[in-house]
Amino acid sequence: MAPSSTSSSDGGSTPARPPGPDTSTSLPGTESGPGIHPVDELLPPVKLISTGLQHVAAMYAGVVAPPLIVGAGVGLSPAELALLISASLFTAGLATLLQTLGVWKIGARLPFVNGVSFAGVAPMIAIAKGSIERTGGPKEALPVIFGAVIVAGLLCFLAAPYFCKLIRFFPPVVQGTVITLIGVSLLPVAVNWARGGSPGAPGYGSMRAIGLAAVTLAAVVLCNRLLRGFWQQLSLLVGLAFGTLVALPLGLTDFGAVQDAKVFALPSPFHFGAPVFDAAAIVSLCIVMVVSMTESTADMLALGKIVDREADEPTLAAGLRADGLATALSPVFNGFAASAFAQNIGLVALTRIRSRFVVAAGGGILVLLGLFPVLGSVVSLVPQPVLGGAGIVLFGTVAASGIRTLAEAGMESGSHTILVSVSLGVGIIPIAVPTFYDSFPEAVRTLMHSGISAGCVMAVLLNLLFHHVGTTRRAATGQGSDATVPTATPS
Secondary structure (H helix, E strand, O other): OOOEEEEEOOOEEEEOOOOOOOOOOOOOOOOOOOEEOOHHHHHOOOHHHHHHHHHHHHHHHHHHHHHHHHHHHOOOOOOHHHHHHHHHHHHHHHHHHHHHHHHHEEOOOOOOEEEOOOHHHHHHHHHHHHHHHHHHOOHHHHHHHHHHHHHHHHHHHHHHHHHHHHHHOHHHHHHHHHHHHHHHHHHHHHHHHHOOOOOEEEEEOOOOHHHHHHHHHHHHHHHHOOOHHHHHHHHHHHHHHHHHHHHHHHHHOOHHHHHOOOOOOOOOOOOOOOOOHHHHHHHHHHHHHHHHHHHHHHHHHHHHHHOOOOOOOHHHHHHHHHHHHHHHHHHHHHHOOOOEEEEHHHHHHHOOOOOOHHHHHHHHHHHHHHHHHHHHHHHHOOOHHHHHHHHHHHHHHHHHHHHHHHHHOOEEEEEHHHHHHHHHHHHHHHHHOOOOOOOOOOHHHHHHHOHHHHHHHHHHHHHHHHHOOHHHHHHHHOOOOOOEEOOOOOO
C-alpha cells in the first residue's frame, strides 16, 4: 500500500506509514496478488475451515452464556434452554456472514465476528422479572424481550449513517485508549474461565482448574514459538485441543451435553410466541443498543488498525447496519441482540490471518452448530479452564495492539497523557469494582457497567475538551492544549 497521511480530529495528522516490504502473511495457495488486500484473500478449503473453526472455538462460550443466563432467569426447561442456545448459535452465524460478506451497504466486509451481545443480559433479566410479576407466568417474558430487541435493532439500522460520523472524535490517541481497554476489560473474563467459569461450578478456583488453564496457556505459547507457517497460525486451536485432552483423565470434560443433544433441529420462527412491544422494555434495550453501537464502532476501528484497512465512515455505517439488521431479525429465530465479539479481534492479531472469508467460514460453522445441536455439544466439550488459558493470550494481544496504537499516536503531549490516564482509570473502575455504579440510575448503570463503553465515552469527551472546544480562541491567543509533558532534569 502506498504511504499516506490521515488527518486526525485534533488538527494534526497521523504519521504516514514508512515505505518498506510487505509484511503480510499471505499463505501459500491463497488467492493473493498485488491488487488483492489480505482482508480479501481466499484461503484453500482445508485452511479456510480449520482457521474458521478456531474463531468459533474462541467465541463459543460467549455466544452460549447469554441465552443460558436469560433462559434460566425466565425459568425455561432444559429442552427449551437447549433450543434457545441453538437459536443463538444460528443467529450469530447469520450475523457474522452478513458482516463479513456484506449485502449492498450492509456489512463491514472485515474479519468481524458477531454474536449475542452480553451488554443486554442484565436489562433482559430485569425485563423478564417485571413481566413475570405482572403476568405471573415466565413464558410471557420472552415475547416482551424479543419485541424490545426488534425495535432496538431497527433503531441501530436507521441511526447507523449518523452514528458513524462520530469517527472524527476517534483520533489515534482515543482509538489506542479504547483498544487497550477492550483487552483489559476482557482479561477478567479469561481469569474467571481459568478458575472454572462460574463460582457455583464444581471445583471452581481449584488448583486442578487453574493448572489446566496454565497447561493450555503454555501449549498456546509453545506452539506459537516452535511451530511454523500455517500450524503456527493454528496455535490457539492446537492449544485448545491439547488442553481438552489433558482434561479428559482429570474428569473436567462433561459428555452429558453430547448424549442429550438432538442431531438436527430446524429453527421454529417465534417459537415462544409473537413479539410483545412494551414501552419500558423498548427504552431499556434501545439504551443497550446505543452502548453496543459504541463498542462495535470501537471494535471496528481496532480491527481496521490490525488488518491495515482503515474503518472509515462508510465501513462503520455498513457494519452498524449489519448489527442492526441482524439484531432486528434474530428474535424471529428466537435469538437476541447481535454485536461485535472483541475476543476474535485478538485472534486476528495473534494469528495474523486477516482474511474475512476465514471469519465467514466461522459464521457458516455457527449456522451448522445451530441446525445440528449435536455438533454444538461437541464444541462445548472444551472445559472453561482451557478457554481461560487461551483467553489470556487472546485478550492480552488486544491490549498490546492498543498500546502499540498509543505509541504511534505519541504521548509527548500533555493533553494526550491526561486523556489516556483518566480514560483508562474510568474504564477500569467497573472492572475492579463491578458494584461501583449499583446505586446510580439504570441508564447510567447500563452505560458505565461496561469498562469499554465507560472508557470510550470518557476518551471522546476529553478529546472534545482538549481538541475541539475553544480551539479557535486558543489558536488566536497563541495558547494550546498540547503542552509537552515535563521531563526530569538530571542533577
